[in-house]
Amino acid sequence: DTGVSQNPRHKITKRGQNVTFRCDPISEHNRLYWYRQTLGQGPEFLTYFQNEAQLEKSRLLSDRFSAERPKGSFSTLEIQRTEQGDSAMYLCASSPGTNEKLFFGSGTQLSVL
Amino acid sequence: GDSVTQMEGPVTLSEEAFLTINCTYTATGYPSLFWYVQYPGEGLQLLLKATKADDKGSNKGFEATYRKETTSFHLEKGSVQVSDSAVYFCALLMDSSYKLIFGSGTRLLVRP
Numbered sequence: 503d504t505g506v507s508q509n510p511r512h513k514i515t516k517r518g519q520n521v522t523f524r525c526d527p528i529s530e531h532n533r534l535y536w537y538r539q540t541l542g543q544g545p546e547f548l549t550y551f552q553n554e555a556q557l558e559k560s561r562l563l564s565d566r567f568s569a570e571r572p573k574g575s576f577s578t579l580e581i582q583r584t585e586q587g588d589s590a591m592y593l594c595a596s597s598p599g600t601n602e603k604l605f606f607g608s609g610t611q612l613s614v615l
Numbered sequence: 616g617d618s619v620t621q622m623e624g625p626v627t628l629s630e631e632a633f634l635t636i637n638c639t640y641t642a643t644g645y646p647s648l649f650w651y652v653q654y655p656g657e658g659l660q661l662l663l664k665a666t667k668a669d670d671k672g673s674n675k676g677f678e679a680t681y682r683k684e685t686t687s688f689h690l691e692k693g694s695v696q697v698s699d700s701a702v703y704f705c706a707l708l709m710d711s712s713y714k715l716i717f718g719s720g721t722r723l724l725v726r727p
Contacts, residue, residue, distance in 0.1 A: 505658070506658060535713070535714075542719060542720075543719050543720070544619070544704050544706070544717030544718050544719050544720050545659070545704075545715075545717050546717075547713075547714035547715065547716075550713040550714065557713065558713050558714070560714070593658070593659070595658075595659075601708055601712065601713050601714075601715070602647060602649070602661075602664060602708060603661045603664075604659075604661070604715065605658070605660070606658035606659040606660065607658050608656065608657060608658050609658070
């Protein structure tokens with residue numbers, strides 16, 4: 503059990519550019535979640551996958567955001583035409599079949615200049 | 616909507632002091648309640664949970680009791696250690712929901 507892995511750890515980009523983050527969950531965890539955390543706030547739910555199916559998307563996830571989980575393994579979160587308000591820590595979590603005990607990665611810190 | 620409110624930090628204590636971090640919630644039904652902890656440089660991890668009223672969750676010397684009458688889930692520890700320094704998040708999960716709703720977190724700093 504190597505834990506949830508997220509890459510990159512840090513991403514600096516210019517406004518208007520596209521960025522993509524990757525999450526590798528704990529193997530055999532069928533549930534995968536993306537959250538966003540801004541400074542001084544708790545994580546906010548973005549989206550949820552059960553295996554490869556995206557079952558819920560938050561209203562926070564505008565049409566510039568897209569997430570995939572091909573084959574129910576790793577997941578990617580893409581933000582198109584980034585805005586300064588997208589600057590945040592993007593957290594990935596996985597769980598083996600419960601929504602209660604989530605295992606979080608260390609996150610990807612996005613800074614949009 | 617459903618929400619969680621935590622006391623603001625940072626909370627600074629000396630080693631072996633008693634800890635209380637307050638958490639209250641607003642929910643339309645009867646949620647499960649959690650405390651997650653984030654140690655420096657690490658991901659959030661579940662510390663303890665309680666799934667119904669009057670349940671007490673406990674782990675690593677920390678305790679919290681689900682109080683329906685006061686809609687609270689305060690975190691307590693009798694004697695904190697330097698290694699307890701971290702950010703603590705209270706959270707709720709509604710029945711048949713996928714998403715945890717977190718409070719804003721409380722930073723704890725324990726001095727030797």
